[in-house]
Amino acid sequence: MSAFSVQFGLTLAGALFCLGLVGVLVRRNILFILLSLEIMLNAAGLAFVVAGARWQQPDGQVMFLFILVAAAAEVAVGLALVLQLFHRLRTLDADAAARMRG
Amino acid sequence: MRELLWLIPALPCAGFFILTLAGARLSHRGVALIGAGSVGLAALLSALVGLAFITAPPSSYAYVQTLWTWLEVSGLQPGIAFHLDPLALVMITVITAVGFLIHLYAVTYMGEEEGYGRFFAYMNLFVGAMLTLVLADNLLLLYLGWEGVGLCSYLLIGFWYRDPVSGYAARKAFVVTRVGDVALALGILLLATQVGTLHIQDLLRETARQWPDGSPLATLAAFLILGGALGKSAQLPLQTWLPDAMAGPVPVSALIHAATMVTAGVYLIARLQGLFTLAPAAQGAVAAIGAATLLLAGCSALVQRDIKRILAYSTISQIGYMFLALGVGAWSAAIFHFLTHAFFKALLFLGAGAVMLGLNHERDIYRMGGLRTRLPLTFWTFLVGAASLSAFPLVTAGFYSKEFILAQAWQSGGPWLWAAGIAGAFLTSLYAFRMVFLVFCGPAKGDVSLAPSLCRDIPLLVLALLAIVSGFLETPRTLGGLSLLTDFLRTGGPASLPELSLEVRLQLIASLASLAGIYTAYLFFRKRPRLAEEPQSAVVRLLHRFWFSGWGFDWLYHALLVQPFLWLAKINRDDFLDLIYRATAWCAAASHRALSRTQTGQVRWYAAVIAGGTVALVALAVFL
Numbered sequence: 161m162s163a164f165s166v167q168f169g170l171t172l173a174g175a176l177f178c179l180g181l182v183g184v185l186v187r188r189n190i191l192f193i194l195l196s197l198e199i200m201l202n203a204a205g206l207a208f209v210v211a212g213a214r215w216q217q218p219d220g221q222v223m224f225l226f227i228l229v230a231a232a233a234e235v236a237v238g239l240a241l242v243l244q245l246f247h248r249l250r251t252l253d254a255d256a257a258a259r260m261r262g
Numbered sequence: 263m264r265e266l267l268w269l270i271p272a273l274p275c276a277g278f279f280i281l282t283l284a285g286a287r288l289s290h291r292g293v294a295l296i297g298a299g300s301v302g303l304a305a306l307l308s309a310l311v312g313l314a315f316i317t318a319p320p321s322s323y324a325y326v327q328t329l330w331t332w333l334e335v336s337g338l339q340p341g342i343a344f345h346l347d348p349l350a351l352v353m354i355t356v357i358t359a360v361g362f363l364i365h366l367y368a369v370t371y372m373g374e375e376e377g378y379g380r381f382f383a384y385m386n387l388f389v390g391a392m393l394t395l396v397l398a399d400n401l402l403l404l405y406l407g408w409e410g411v412g413l414c415s416y417l418l419i420g421f422w423y424r425d426p427v428s429g430y431a432a433r434k435a436f437v438v439t440r441v442g443d444v445a446l447a448l449g450i451l452l453l454a455t456q457v458g459t460l461h462i463q464d465l466l467r468e469t470a471r472q473w474p475d476g477s478p479l480a481t482l483a484a485f486l487i488l489g490g491a492l493g494k495s496a497q498l499p500l501q502t503w504l505p506d507a508m509a510g511p512v513p514v515s516a517l518i519h520a521a522t523m524v525t526a527g528v529y530l531i532a533r534l535q536g537l538f539t540l541a542p543a544a545q546g547a548v549a550a551i552g553a554a555t556l557l558l559a560g561c562s563a564l565v566q567r568d569i570k571r572i573l574a575y576s577t578i579s580q581i582g583y584m585f586l587a588l589g590v591g592a593w594s595a596a597i598f599h600f601l602t603h604a605f606f607k608a609l610l611f612l613g614a615g616a617v618m619l620g621l622n623h624e625r626d627i628y629r630m631g632g633l634r635t636r637l638p639l640t641f642w643t644f645l646v647g648a649a650s651l652s653a654f655p656l657v658t659a660g661f662y663s664k665e666f667i668l669a670q671a672w673q674s675g676g677p678w679l680w681a682a683g684i685a686g687a688f689l690t691s692l693y694a695f696r697m698v699f700l701v702f703c704g705p706a707k708g709d710v711s712l713a714p715s716l717c718r719d720i721p722l723l724v725l726a727l728l729a730i731v732s733g734f735l736e737t738p739r740t741l742g743g744l745s746l747l748t749d750f751l752r753t754g755g756p757a758s759l760p761e762l763s764l765e766v767r768l769q770l771i772a773s774l775a776s777l778a779g780i781y782t783a784y785l786f787f788r789k790r791p792r793l794a795e796e797p798q799s800a801v802v803r804l805l806h807r808f809w810f811s812g813w814g815f816d817w818l819y820h821a822l823l824v825q826p827f828l829w830l831a832k833i834n835r836d837d838f839l840d841l842i843y844r845a846t847a848w849c850a851a852a853s854h855r856a857l858s859r860t861q862t863g864q865v866r867w868y869a870a871v872i873a874g875g876t877v878a879l880v881a882l883a884v885f886l
Binding site: 181 | 866873
């Protein structure tokens, strides 16, 4: 535990978050977008855990559990949407859904 | 009995409401019963109230009935309150009596017309508004009646609203009188702010206490109120609406000219005489305007062909006499002339209506003639009216009232005003008998068919009787010296009377002027009708055209006011004030277009915007 550095942990979390964001913005395949979203969520979770370890408090880990639940729920809804999208449009390209605009 | 005062204006108004709400469902008979009945009841009530007032006069000769407080704003408390004093009593008696006779006449006269219920509804409202005006105890209520009268005149002049000429005449009457009404409204506001009360009696007391004679404020207020009176009473320079108002039905013209509307200005000045005494300049202007108007209108009446237009100009001219009397301080003379004028002018209009009805709505007097034997009753009553209008000596009411005014004009106004009055008297009898000779004498032209009708004949007979006997209320000293009206009005009587020998001479001259007018008319239009028809010199023809068009006032106003206004309206078609509103609409549309472009439907674009927005917000939070 002694080799632990807050600096390093937060930098890692930030890097992961940015990677995830770039993935959401750049990828067109909707499955990859969902994956990238998961990475962003986990990056946020990592930041909580690092912070919890820094102050020796359990709250960071508790928060991570909440994030896990939210992620699970999000994936459940997201996958249903993916199935619908594929069913309707026969493609996984998120931009193809642009014709739904109002 | 006096407590029933409020019913007098309320009855015609109630008639108006019933006829408006249920007029279409009522039978012809029902409409006539309510329309004429409400005014008839009001006439009966005003006779009873008047009798009670005369037999047991209230203290200080005024009975005030406050129904409720209308509104209460920072000290001003105008109420719905009626003030009955001798002046108001004379007014309501004449208005309801003449109004009732005209309503009675209209029952058969308008019998064939479409919109019978509508007609009587407006007529009732007209009478109701006029009664409110003369009974009002404060200037605000008076103004309500004043505007009500204006509205009804618009509705009634434009009664045949499918005819564009009627519509134009109605609009003209409304707009021209509105010019005067603005002046009146300003005058009322000035009095309210300077004196702090609108109650007429308090107002007169306060102005007499606060303002010295001829103070600028008093003069300004009097001139503004005079402006209102000029508009309603069709005096120079706002007289142009009255001749055109002849586009309405005959009973309307009779009502407007005889009992209501045009006499409102005379009443207003007589009611506020205290204020005008404080402003000698305004009072002088009243006399000068009256004298000028009576001459101008008399000349115009002389050359008209339309029988109703002759009568219209004659009304303007006779109201000019009343203004002349008011201007020289002879208040009771003005009211006396109002009284007699109401009778003989209503009589003349109703007679003209009967003639027109008999001749299939012919209005040109040159296409009439020889009706003396065909319509004997109309002829005799019309003759009485014309004689009264021309002030035929000794036997007619018009003689006594006009003689009273002329004597006062000589005594208090000087020889010029008196000379104008005498010249006016000559013109009056000339045009009145020109009408009589052309319409009733000479060879017959066209077929006459007029079914006798009691409803039409009774008003003519009653009015003819009144046009003779109402003069004996007030006779000069040389002829009995009765002064019932002056005593009743309690204006203190004329300030000074001319010497007896002078008075006799004045009367002789006035009588001679009247008789000379009749003789000239006889000469030109009966004995040698050729004289009036022969080709005349260019000057005479030019004068004829000029007078025919009413001294070119219509032309002048058209060129000076109507044309520039139309031109302005045309160049400002796309109202520049609208630019503001159109710019607002344009901004909204542009932002709509810009924002709708951001809604691409691409999830990644939305996510990018959200991320960018978050970064921007965090940056704001961190760096600021």
